[in-house]
Amino acid sequence: MTEINSVTTLTQDGDIAIITLNSPPVNALSAKVREGLYEGFKAANASDAKATVLICDGRTFIAGADITEFGGAMTGPSLYDVQEVMENSPKPVIAAIHGTALGGGLEVALCAHYRVAVPSARVGLPEVALGLLPGAGGTQRLPRIVGVEAALDMVTSGRHAPAKQALGMGLVDELVEEGKLLEGALAFARKAVAEGKPLVKVRENNAKLEAARGHPEIFAEFRKANARKFRGFAAPEANIKCIEAAVNSASFEEGLKVERKLFGELMSGSQSAAQRYYFFAERQANKIPDVPDDTPIRPIRKVGIIGAGTMGGGIAMNFANVGIPVVIVEQQQEALDRGLGVIRKNYERTASRGGITAEQVEQRTGLITGSLSMEDSFKDVDLVIEAVFERMDIKKDIFAKLDAICKPGAILATNTSGLDIDEIAAVTKRPQDVIGLHFFSPANVMKLLEIVRADHTAKDVIATSMKLARQIGKIAVLAGVTPGFIGNRILAQRQREAQNLVMDGAMPWDVDRVLYDFGFPMGPFAMGDLAGLDIGWVKEKSHGETIRDVLCEMDRRGQKTGAGYYDYDENRNAKPSPVTEKIINDFIAKSGINPRKVGDDEILERCIFPMINEGVKILEEKKAIRASDVDVVWVNGYGWPVYRGGPMFYGDLVGGPAVVLKKMQEFQAKMGDQFKPAALLEKLAAEGKTFADLKG
Numbered sequence: 001m002t003e004i005n006s007v008t009t010l011t012q013d014g015d016i017a018i019i020t021l022n023s024p025p026v027n028a029l030s031a032k033v034r035e036g037l038y039e040g041f042k043a044a045n046a047s048d049a050k051a052t053v054l055i056c057d058g059r060t061f062i063a064g065a066d067i068t069e070f071g072g073a074m075t076g077p078s079l080y081d082v083q084e085v086m087e088n089s090p091k092p093v094i095a096a097i098h099g100t101a102l103g104g105g106l107e108v109a110l111c112a113h114y115r116v117a118v119p120s121a122r123v124g125l126p127e128v129a130l131g132l133l134p135g136a137g138g139t140q141r142l143p144r145i146v147g148v149e150a151a152l153d154m155v156t157s158g159r160h161a162p163a164k165q166a167l168g169m170g171l172v173d174e175l176v177e178e179g180k181l182l183e184g185a186l187a188f189a190r191k192a193v194a195e196g197k198p199l200v201k202v203r204e205n206n207a208k209l210e211a212a213r214g215h216p217e218i219f220a221e222f223r224k225a226n227a228r229k230f231r232g233f234a235a236p237e238a239n240i241k242c243i244e245a246a247v248n249s250a251s252f253e254e255g256l257k258v259e260r261k262l263f264g265e266l267m268s269g270s271q272s273a274a275q276r277y278y279f280f281a282e283r284q285a286n287k288i289p290d291v292p293d294d295t296p297i298r299p300i301r302k303v304g305i306i307g308a309g310t311m312g313g314g315i316a317m318n319f320a321n322v323g324i325p326v327v328i329v330e331q332q333q334e335a336l337d338r339g340l341g342v343i344r345k346n347y348e349r350t351a352s353r354g355g356i357t358a359e360q361v362e363q364r365t366g367l368i369t370g371s372l373s374m375e376d377s378f379k380d381v382d383l384v385i386e387a388v389f390e391r392m393d394i395k396k397d398i399f400a401k402l403d404a405i406c407k408p409g410a411i412l413a414t415n416t417s418g419l420d421i422d423e424i425a426a427v428t429k430r431p432q433d434v435i436g437l438h439f440f441s442p443a444n445v446m447k448l449l450e451i452v453r454a455d456h457t458a459k460d461v462i463a464t465s466m467k468l469a470r471q472i473g474k475i476a477v478l479a480g481v482t483p484g485f486i487g488n489r490i491l492a493q494r495q496r497e498a499q500n501l502v503m504d505g506a507m508p509w510d511v512d513r514v515l516y517d518f519g520f521p522m523g524p525f526a527m528g529d530l531a532g533l534d535i536g537w538v539k540e541k542s543h544g545e546t547i548r549d550v551l552c553e554m555d556r557r558g559q560k561t562g563a564g565y566y567d568y569d570e571n572r573n574a575k576p577s578p579v580t581e582k583i584i585n586d587f588i589a590k591s592g593i594n595p596r597k598v599g600d601d602e603i604l605e606r607c608i609f610p611m612i613n614e615g616v617k618i619l620e621e622k623k624a625i626r627a628s629d630v631d632v633v634w635v636n637g638y639g640w641p642v643y644r645g646g647p648m649f650y651g652d653l654v655g656g657p658a659v660v661l662k663k664m665q666e667f668q669a670k671m672g673d674q675f676k677p678a679a680l681l682e683k684l685a686a687e688g689k690t691f692a693d694l695k696g
């Protein structure tokens with residue numbers, strides 16, 4: 001055995017050289033791994049072996065680039081050097097794949113002459129998810145193997161193809177028995193030597209590219225079909241352009257040049273910076289400074305939910321999906337039946353689209369039972385989540401009852417959107433067991449979970465909630481008790497300014513267009529129409545005091561009535577409404593305001609800057625641990641475009657605290673104290689710090 005370096009060995013089995021990488025946890029392409037590969041292949045090529053197998057120890061093949069090295073200076077052999085020495089090896093090179101070969105990992109494997117894999121392996125080029133493209137020949141080699149359409153799909157979705165599918169596409173040449181990868185790879189290598197199999201250089205296979213040459217419609221159609229999904233993102237388009245270049249370039253090298261150039265542009269651009277930042281932000285959100293990883297966990301074997309409405313039903317599904325039984329309590333049989341019926345329908349819809357099997361529908365609905373009595377049903381539950389109407393008196397009443405019914409140690413959670421959880425906890429004799437679990441609607445779909453820590457919440461209750469969130473596939477962020485917590489408190493700023501902008505003379509569709517173009521899935525007025533303008537509106541108390549009141553009084557209550565801020569056609573396509581415009585103009589005239597033309601820049605800045613300022617206030621009050629947690633809430637729960645990182649990242653992007661402060665001061669002088677800068681904002685600006693410095 002030859003030790004090539006600390007992570008690489010070279011051994012020989014009969015005629016076959018074996019290069020083994022062992023760089024835990026995932027054999028990422030660090031400088032050491034690149035060096036090991038480069039020197040390892042040079043040594044193998046110089047040896048008397050007749051073929052070389054590349055295999056990895058541990059749980060996976062080279063899982064991808066070493067993302068912690070991104071942006072740093074490159075040392076030692078480049079990935080390109082490694083690929084050259086592999087591809088130009090005078091004897092067959094066989095990559096033996098288990099675990100995942102993603103990104104740079106697959107790009108290395110594509111420079112082997114053959115690839116074998118175990119059935120559980122997965123391969124893919126997921127760079128697009130970090131705002132990048134596979135920059136080591138991936139966009140040039142992949143379509144040469146799988147064809148243009150399949151390559152377009154893989155690089156723009158970043159999806160991982162299971163080994164069997166990869167075999168079907170030609171990305172893998174042979175599947176070998178699970179657990180016997182080395183034996184299988186050696187057998188393949190011996191066969192290659194015995195049969196004199198050719199040294200296949202992917203770069204030289206042009207047949208599939210030639211088939212697509214002269215068919216620009218392939219790309220045009222692909223772009224059109226995915227326009228909505230790719231909107232605003234730079235990386236999918238750059239990936240498409242690379243594959244176009246593979247098809248249209250005179251040589252492999254020329255295509256590679258396009259790939260390099262576009263990779264460089266993405267890598268130095270703000271979108272990929274935002275997406276890479278965000279990747280770490282989500283992981284960071286799991287860390288709570290005073291709740292260490294080894295904090296004990298309370299077992300959650302059975303969950304109780306109160307209220308089978310919009311939220312209660314969706315929340316229940318999360319637990320049934322992972323096999324945890326749930327009992328939902330309602331006050332009336334009718335409401336219970338309706339709630340359980342909606343759950344069943346949701347599952348059946350998923351099944352009809354092929355998401356789950358008919359059997360799973362029965363399994364999951366079977367795990368969700370209904371009851372009209374907390375006394376009967378909640379004695380043995382480990383966690384209760386209350387999801388009744390947003391009223392303090394009802395919630396207090398329920399928590400007092402839970403205190404009397406639930407076993408000691410049961411976690412008592414509320415799904416309130418923003419009520420004071422300390423006040424709720426205070427009606428129990430066990431405030432240490434009370435916590436907020438703020439799900440987002442639809443609760444079975446939305447990834448975000450705000451976990452709200454009240455004054456007395458025990459650490460193991462927090463640790464248990466964080467772990468449970470992961471178990472049900474949520475991304476959790478810890479918040480403190482403050483009206484609206486992190487997300488809704490910041491949202492309130494944007495909503496207020498959206499309304500104020502309309503009173504100044506902007507139309508709802510102007511505000512919506514600017515925010516949509518910024519990257520939100522829809523603007524606040526379109527959102528209002530979708531949700532229903534009558535949420536929280538009481539007919540008897542409505543006297544035309546707001547534009548919303550007037551709209552609701554005219555039965556323009558949003559999409560469901562065919563009209564709201566917008567007019568809707570039978571397909572629910574929105575059109576700016578002359579009726580709404582007149583209502584607004586009359587309203588403004590009545591208020592004695594002189595409407596003015598409001599520019600797009602002003603719309604954006606008045607909506608966004610107060611959000612950043614509010615994020616700083618939340619951090620100042622320690623209701624969020626770190627700036628990146630605020631960003632995780634907004635990207636996951638409110639549609640902030642991930643390629644802009646989140647409000648706090650965006651604040652740094654537009655110039656940092658000093659620039660945000662200046663804007664807020666300017667707005668405050670013109671329009672009043674709703675724009676008052678946070679004290680911490682002033683401090684950050686004075687000290688020349690960034691928002692990213694608020695690390696908790």
Ligand SMILES: NC(=O)c1ccc[n+]([C@@H]2O[C@H](COP(=O)([O-])OP(=O)(O)OC[C@H]3O[C@@H](n4cnc5c(N)ncnc54)[C@H](O)[C@@H]3O)[C@@H](O)[C@H]2O)c1
Nearest residue numbers: 307308309310311312330331335387388389390416417441
């Ligand atoms: N809808 C959302 O988008 C959303 C998002 C996050 C949080 N929330 C919060 O979730 C909670 C529930 O909201 P929702 O939209 O599901 O409301 P909903 O009106 O759809 O459902 C509430 C359900 O609770 C039941 N209920 C009321 N009092 C009860 C009691 N004493 N015992 C048993 N059942 C009772 C009602 O019959 C109703 O079915 C609220 O606190 C709300 O602020 C809502």
